[in-house]
Amino acid sequence: MTDKRTTIFAALLFIAPIVVAWYGFSVAAAAGLVVLLLLLRWMITLSGFVAPEKTPELVLGTISASHFVEKVRWCMDRLGVDYVEKAAAGTLGAFYRGRTVPQLKVRTGGVRSVIGNSPDILRYLYGRYLAERPERAAFLEPTTERLDFEKKLDAYGRSLQVWVYYHLLPDRDLTLHAWGVNSPETPSWQRPLLRLLFPVQAALIRFSFRINDAHYASGVARIEELLGNVNADLADGRASVLGGEERNYTDYAFAAFTGLWLMPQGYGGGRADATRIERDQTPAGMRADIERWVEAYPAAVNYVEALYTRRKEGL
Ligand SMILES: N[C@@H](CCC(=O)N[C@@H](CS)C(=O)NCC(=O)O)C(=O)O
Structure with a gap:
């Protein structure tokens, strides 16, 4: 409800014990500080009703x-x-x-x-x-068929995370670029943190996404299975992967996920340009996968590129 105010309050909570130790507060004075902080927290809650922060809808x-x-x-x-x-x-x-x-x-x-x-x-x-x-x-209507396909697409999206990090993590500069270290959209206080914490972040990613040869191989197999199925479905020139002339949210999801490796012009609708990595800048193994997929799944590639052209034209 009150984003900025609660952030300031959280900062005060961290500072409070330092103040207590610094000035050698007695137990009674420390308890008084706790009461003050509780009162401040209550005021922040009430201020959310009286003077809500003006945020966009x-x-x-x-x-x-x-x-x-x-x-x-x-x-x-x-x-x-x-x-x-x-x-x-x-x-x-x-x-x-x-x-x-x-x-x-x-x-x-x-x-x-x-x-x-x-x-x-x-x-x-x-x-x-x-x-x-x-x-x-x-x-956006969530029909049973669309929901079912969305689950498969989200699994494709997760396999792509493993694929991306498998290739990108060994290259510190490229990974930091993708995380927004060179982007003016990234809050300036977070950019040095990214550099400082890189080894920690990379280790956390390796652990949580299980970045290793075996998981990469099974991820690629899942990616290729989905691409193969969609490519076959699109071969008849249909407008929507699920059939018919009306596109739905799963078509945009498929294009958005595929755009991660295909990097068509207009990816991100102009809001991801500062973290863009061109194909010729990618590590050799990543480029080899991309080039193999471009060749093996032409109907899917053309579909995504056409959708991105329409996106750029505001259609
Ligand atoms: N199930 C989630 C998955 C979202 C997800 O994994 N997002 C990644 C980025 S692709 C993320 O939040 N990363 C955390 C971060 O970078 O702070 C969804 O469908 O939104």
Whole structure:
């Protein structure tokens, strides 16, 4: 409800024991400080009702180089809602705050709600905007078939995370670039932290995503299975992977995830340019996978590129 105020309060909580030790507070004085802090916390809660912070109605928490973010970002653009993006440095939020991106913050009057996980965000957007703009929201309808395909796509997205880090992590500079160290969108205080914490972050990623030869190989097998199936489905020239002439959110999700390795022009809708890595800058093994996929799955590649051309043209 009161983001900035609670952050300041959290900082005070960390400073308080230092103040107590520094000035040699008695037990009674330390207890008094605790009461003061509790009172301050209560005031912050009340201030949320009396003077709510003026935040935009929809804020999308992002890191710019994220295919899960791109899935939601594209759907929000397609839906035509006004929102602002708040970018953070890659991986810091996950390992120190326990949150993933995309994260949607919704303000309704004085109340702020936070939704994580791309499928949950898309379900919210459909429910929220269906009555207001039924035609624009129809592509978000979660039919059984779409939900089933979305699960497979999200698994493809997770395998791509293993694939990306397997290739990228050994190259510190490239990884830091992807995490936003050179991006003006990344808060300036987070950029030096990224450099400082790189060995910790890399170790955490290696551990949590199980980055090793065997997991990479099984991830590539899963990626190729999905690409093979979608490529076969698209061979008849259909507009939507699931069939028919109307595109739906799973088509954008497929394109957003595939865009992570294909890097078509316009990836990120102009909001991921500062973390972009061109194919000729990628490590040799990564480039070899990309080139193999481009050759093996032409229908899927053409489909994603065509969708990105339409995205650039605002269609
Ligand atoms: N199940 C989540 C997965 C999202 C996810 O894994 N996001 C990654 C970026 S692609 C993330 O949050 N990384 C944390 C960070 O970089 O702070 C979703 O569908 O939104």
